[in-house]
Amino acid sequence: xxxxxxxxxxxxxxSCGLGGSLGCELPQSHVLDSIQNLRLLGQMRRLxxxxxxxxxxxxxxxxQQVDGSQLQKAQVMSVHHEMVQQAFQLLLSExxxxxxxxxxxxxxxxxxxxxLEHLNSCxxxxxxxxxxxxxxxxxxxxxxxYFQRIRLYLKEKKYSGCAWEVVRVEIMRxxxxxxxxxxxxxxxxxxxx
Numbered sequence: 001x002x003x004x005x006x007x008x009x010x011x012x013x014x015s016c017g018l019g020g021s022l023g024c025e026l027p028q029s030h031v032l033d034s035i036q037n038l039r040l041l042g043q044m045r046r047l048x049x050x051x052x053x054x055x056x057x058x059x060x061x062x063x064q065q066v067d068g069s070q071l072q073k074a075q076v077m078s079v080h081h082e083m084v085q086q087a088f089q090l091l092l093s094e095x096x097x098x099x100x101x102x103x104x105x106x107x108x109x110x111x112x113x114x115x116l117e118h119l120n121s122c123x124x125x126x127x128x129x130x131x132x133x134x135x136x137x138x139x140x141x142x143x144x145x146y147f148q149r150i151r152l153y154l155k156e157k158k159y160s161g162c163a164w165e166v167v168r169v170e171i172m173r174x175x176x177x178x179x180x181x182x183x184x185x186x187x188x189x190x191x192x193x
Contacts, residue, residue, distance in 0.1 A: 037111040041172050044100045044108070049169055052162035059149045059170055061177055062142035074123065075139060081119040082140040086147035087171050088112040095154070099164040146174075 090096065091109055150167055157163035 037108055037115070038172060038175070040104050040108045040111065041168060044104050044168055045165065046100065047161050047165045049165060052165045055157065055160070055162040055166050057153055057166060059146060059153065061174055062139070062146050063177055077119060077123045079139045079143055081116070081123055082143040083147075083174060084112055084115050084119060086143060087174075088116060090147060090150065090167075090171075095159045096164070099159065099161065 088109065091105060091112070097105060150170065154163050154167060
């Protein structure tokens with residue numbers, strides 16, 4: 001529960017800031033949707049993470065790639081969009097349906113789909129506001145590779161219960177890391193040190 005609360009706070013801050021600071025209008029429900037998605041991911045736990053310690057893996061979240069560059073707002077949104085899209089696609093698989101409670105999984109899928117729609121509209125607006133000739137591909141490509149490593153891990157572990165538990169925790173972690181990146185860019189945009 002403490003882990004869930006630690007992950008919820010940055011998402012609340014992120015979601016509150018996205019509407020005004022990034023130049024796109026996200027609905028007020030975006031904050032509640034983000035919180036609800038994390039709660040649902042938390043409820044999807046079928047095994048204790050402690051029982052799956054031997055299955056843990058470092059999927060090498062592309063933090064250094066995205067943190068090491070001076071990203072524009074549209075680049076940050078592009079990376080976050082790619083992450084949500086990849087998580088959504090992973091959770092759409094039949095194997096994911098077999099691993100978790102269908103009702104909870106459907107609710108997470110619906111929440112991620114709504115988030116993608118909001119991010120799509122924001123990304124289109126931001127790309128037109130910023131120099132559209134900028135390359136956003138590198139960071140998004142790193143995010144695709146990150147999720148490819150997750151997919152390979154699941155296959156290697158034969159989609160075991162512990163493998164899905166490790167992936168569930170990793171998805172929650174990746175959302176938290178992405179939130180940190182977005183908060184940093186928003187702080188820089190507002191002139192904070």
